[in-house]
Amino acid sequence: MTALRIDFLHRGTPRSEAYAIAGWAASTAADPHCRGRLDPRGGYRWSLLDAGGGVLASRGYSTLLEEWQSTVVGHDEGVHGEFRETHCVPWVAGALLRVERRGARHRFETLFEQRLPAAAEVPPVPAPPPRTLRWLHGDGTLRPILFVSEGYTADEGEVFFDRARHAAGLLMAASPFAEQRDRLAVAALHVPSPASGIPAEPGEAVAGTAFGTHYGTFGMARYMVAEDLHALHRAVDGIGHVTLILLANSTVYGGSGIFNSNASLAAHMDEADFAYVLPHELGHSLGGLGDEYFGKEITYSTDPDEAGEAWEPNVSALDAAGRPKWAAQIDAGMPVPSPWRHGDFLALLASGTPAAEQRAQVADLLGSEPLRGRVGAFEGARYVPKGMYRPEVDCRMFSKTAPRLCAVCQQAMVEVLDEVVRQA
Ligand SMILES: [Zn+2]
Numbered sequence: 576m577t578a579l580r581i582d583f584l585h586r587g588t589p590r591s592e593a594y595a596i597a598g599w600a601a602s603t604a605a606d607p608h609c610r611g612r613l614d615p616r617g618g619y620r621w622s623l624l625d626a627g628g629g630v631l632a633s634r635g636y637s638t639l640l641e642e643w644q645s646t647v648v649g650h651d652e653g654v655h656g657e658f659r660e661t662h663c664v665p666w667v668a669g670a671l672l673r674v675e676r677r678g679a680r681h682r683f684e685t686l687f688e689q690r691l692p693a694a695a696e697v698p699p700v701p702a703p704p705p706r707t708l709r710w711l712h713g714d715g716t717l718r719p720i721l722f723v724s725e726g727y728t729a730d731e732g733e734v735f736f737d738r739a740r741h742a743a744g745l746l747m748a749a750s751p752f753a754e755q756r757d758r759l760a761v762a763a764l765h766v767p768s769p770a771s772g773i774p775a776e777p778g779e780a781v782a783g784t785a786f787g788t789h790y791g792t793f794g795m796a797r798y799m800v801a802e803d804l805h806a807l808h809r810a811v812d813g814i815g816h817v818t819l820i821l822l823a824n825s826t827v828y829g830g831s832g833i834f835n836s837n838a839s840l841a842a843h844m845d846e847a848d849f850a851y852v853l854p855h856e857l858g859h860s861l862g863g864l865g866d867e868y869f870g871k872e873i874t875y876s877t878d879p880d881e882a883g884e885a886w887e888p889n890v891s892a893l894d895a896a897g898r899p900k901w902a903a904q905i906d907a908g909m910p911v912p913s914p915w916r917h918g919d920f921l922a923l924l925a926s927g928t929p930a931a932e933q934r935a936q937v938a939d940l941l942g943s944e945p946l947r948g949r950v951g952a953f954e955g956a957r958y959v960p961k962g963m964y965r966p967e968v969d970c971r972m973f974s975k976t977a978p979r980l981c982a983v984c985q986q987a988m989v990e991v992l993d994e995v996v997r998q999a
Pocket residue numbers: 867889966967970971972973980981982983984
């Protein structure tokens with residue numbers, strides 16, 4: 576099916592927001608991002624409605640604007656943020672596109688509506704920039720997980736492809752991807768950047784990188800994001816993909832993952848960090864998984880009481896019966912809430928021990944927990960030490976020392992992969 580690629584400007588103040596269309600183009604990409612599906616995850620969703628109000632397609636996603644808003648809580652309304660987003664929707668001329676945000680108690684509130692244009696109103700597909708595609712696992716008959724270069728010049732293509740090959744190997748060796756390897760493919764796309772490397776600050780990104788990627792987002796050194804998602808989607812147009820992962824040309828620790836948008840990470844950071852950050856950010860961007868950690872510096876603030884239960888499948892409050900949302904995955908006899916050395920862990924985080932030493936101490940503490948490896952409900956998750964629960968005592972969404980994603984996170988990822996495969 577032909578799709579319509581829509582470039583949006585998503586603008587807001589601390590307490591308000593609006594969408595505007597910056598441009599649109601026909602897209603030849605037959606990928607799930609351009610077909611849409613019903614998806615209960617994400618802080619936002621778009622829906623495509625027929626004349627009778629029936630839902631033709633829908634997709635949940637998350638945005639940088641919602642994160643930005645939570646960093647400017649308490650600022651006056653004179654502060655403005657603007658972010659670029661691109662969404663691909665099935666192109667049904669005359670159908671109504673509705674964009675909504677998840678509000679209190681998970682009620683969706685409409686932000687934007689637009690009827691899709693007829694073909695004559697849309698300019699022809701612009702040519703993508705120069706690019707080189709290589710298959711790293713599987714072949715062209717399968718839709719790939721697509722690594723995209725950022726901050727690699729025309730001469731640095733082989734450096735990028737080497738790291739992409741390494742990253743593909745890490746992914747395909749670990750659950751849940753290892754079990755899915757026969758129905759998944761991985762490819763890498765080199766899109767040359769004008770300059771080599773990734774800037775440390777937002778303002779420096781404009782001239783040097785293909786997609787405006789920089790560190791220091793929202794004042795946080797390690798938070799690296801791509802700002803120009805319009806350029807990113809232009810660059811990958813026509814290459815169907817399961818998800819996009821930017822491999823950024825830097826040795827400095829950093830990355831990000833935004834649900835149904837993209838993940839990014841520094842390709843040349845410390846190897847142990849790389850092996851952790853890759854599945855962690857992909858957990859966010861592909862699985863819609865939430866952070867299970869708490870008690871250290873965070874990207875943005877959240878208030879679980881304000882929103883009620885979190886939408887992420889791997890973090891949960893307890894319901895009236897004292898059960899988390901993944902209760903069906905808990906074995907009989909497992910205590911809920913599940914005991915662990917919560918107090919010792921908090922004391923360790925507060926001890927001021929140097930990072931490397933603290934990492935070893937965390938690994939020791941979590942590694943010796945009697946209920947390690949079992950699904951229950953362990954208190955402390957999604958940035959808060961009390962009132963929110965995670966499924967296992969350790970997980971790649973919780974600590975850097977976890978050897979794997981927990982069973983609930985893996986199940987949540989497989990649900991997404993099942994959806995992607997069904998649409999193949
Ligand atoms: Zn988990």
